[in-house]
Amino acid sequence: MGWNGLKAEGPLELNMDMVRGDETPIEIIRLAYGMEDSLGGFYRSVQTRTQDSELAHLLEMLIGAEDKHKQYLFELQKSLEPSGVSRETFEADVSPKVMEGGFDSDLFIKQNEKFLNDVPSVLDLSMMLETQALDLYLRFADKSQNRETKDVLHKIGDEEKSHLAALDKLRDKKT
């Protein structure tokens, strides 16, 4: 493919068993929140393993970005259900077992051990994870039969695109 922009990998069906297609916007927001939370947890566990201060700083930024995404999702939930639950109750309902893009956190660390030790590699890995996440959210949107859920997923996709653009600029600076 003569394309030098973002590229996702994997078959059309990859991780599509995570959704049925009839989810409400709130159900999808909870799912996305869990994945963002899990990715933040992944960055935190990589951070505990490094002695490299530049890498620790980058990981802090990545954790901060995931926290912003979570805040965005919580606010999106509140905009749909103004009388909805508190942040604590909302968080208790999410299931953070799968990272953004559909990866299992522990397995992913094991498989990518050698890419977790320096800034350029972690930036590349982060771009890959976010690209897969963008693709997955948009495939979820395509599968959804609910117009409002599609809209929510497209908004989440736009957030991911902005995050990817920022990561891309950072990667250009660091490499």
Place this chain on the structure above:
Amino acid sequence: MVLETLKKLFTPVESLDADQLKAYLAEHKEGSFTLLDVRQPGEYEEAHIPGAKLIPIAQLPERMSELDPEKPVIAY
């Protein structure tokens, strides 16, 4: 019938190079366009633009209804 739908979906046809497409994707909200991958599933699996909808070109005539005629379609 299919030809008329095809005409409606792909007219007017413009060609974008990679940089123009990158700019288009960056500037436009998700959901406001359809990115259509008309290659084979194996090519899609190897690499695709995030969010692309896979409809191999041979299946396009019978799957036209999956495309929103109100939105621009960008095919590759």
